[in-house]
Amino acid sequence: MPKISLLILILLLAVLGGCSAHKHAKGSQAVGDIAGDFTLPDQNGAAVTLSQVLETHNGAVIAFYPKDDSKN
Template structure:
């Protein structure tokens, strides 16, 4: 993971599951952002993680945060994945893996990693957690940091 707590989060624009461009800085103008990178739609671990964020989504929004998932899957794949699992948050398609590379969201430098960042409204990374397992920790730790930032 190349970005660390205290670093400025690189801005970007990627299409969401409906093809609409989403820009990080525009989201940060409104809320704290929980940006999580995951390897692939419809795999066991990624589905568990997405559903965990879904199940805690109201807690995130009540605390003043927006959840955004990013993988290299297509817009169409994200649309099906979000629909199949009733995901209420944005999934962004990073087909070229440009944003993943900017954030250093890989394991062993090559494999798409499972990394969660909490970014404050000033665009500063306040939490970074990387683990292929420990799915629940990504959600629990991120929510705890969001609550501290917005208290």
């Protein structure tokens, strides 16, 4: 049992180390950076581009709920 716990700990540390290395990669964004322009579908499936939203609004909030099991 201790060998399995040690293996899980090593794997967890490897994953966390990989995630932290990705944050500091060249070209990555940090909290507070301006987002690049992108396009996502809205709730009706229509394409919405960030630059189009910012032409008429002062900001945008992007909500992402993977598999939220909603009825809508």
